[in-house]
Amino acid sequence: SSSSSSSSSSSVDEGSPRLTLGDDIYVAEQTIKKSRFVGIAARCDNWADAQSFLATVRTDHPKSRHVCFGFVAGHNPVQERSSDDGEPSGTGGAPILGGIRGEGLSDVVCAVVRYYGGVKLGAGGLIRAYGGTARLVLQNAPTTVLIPKSTVRLRTGAANAGAVYQTASRYGGVAGDESYDAGGNLEVTITCESDSLGDVMEGIRDATRGSV
Structure with a gap:
């Protein structure tokens, strides 16, 4: 019947299994040629939550010149998004994505905020600054395995x-x-x-x- x-x-x-960050928000910063770079990273498994995270970062840093980011999440397909936020193409978001991938992480959003210090860094300098700041925060954050x-x-x-x-x-x-x-x-x-x-x-x- x-x-x-x-x-x-x-x-x-x-x-x-994939590696991701712990449940907190992680921050690290460095100053390069008078520009202050602040890396802020969190565990995040969807783009809507990543957008909310990035909106909060921008609200918390209203006087910053740029907020570049990378976002990696999911499996089959993997979602990836990034933004240079006004920096020369490929000098902000891509190095941050490279930092996330380089640490073997997934389900992570990482923003790098720049406060301009008056000295231009050039494309190579920007790539090193954004990628290096992303790695700085990601390498110092605790990780956990996504089952x-x-x-x-x-x-x-x-x-x-x-x-x-x-x-x-x-x-x-x-x-x-x-x-x-x-x-x-x-x-x-x-x-x-x-x-x-x-x-x-x-x-x-x-x-x-x-x-x-």
Whole structure:
């Protein structure tokens, strides 16, 4: 009957473990030929949050001449964004991105604020200043490993809801985005560490007597 029909969609896998920053906001600065460069970095996994972070940086540094940044996040595809914010093309954002990549980091936004000191640095000097300031803050910030997560969408009879939730929880999975269709079937998304997905699905199949 329709109330006992079931299915599962293909899972979304975040890939291999990635290195990111801790949960704080990290700051380091240096002065180069009278220009003050302030590096500010944070963990960030989406562009909307990165934009909010950058808006706060600009608000906190209203008298700065430039706020260049690099942002790297995600897996398959990797998101990358950067800005030179008025500096010569390729002298601000790209070196910051290079600093993030060079430290092997992901899910990171890093801004470098420049207070102009009256002495021009030239393209090479700017690249070294922005890239060096980014590396300065990133190298001194604590890091943590992002454990890859997998997500799978399940559909099963409503009578199996308790078994699905309990089994997912037992393996560290989180159930969410649940809904019921016209036939009374439960649709739910399970998110768990990728290494545990096989155990979660096997456990759910056992608990529901193979009806998922």
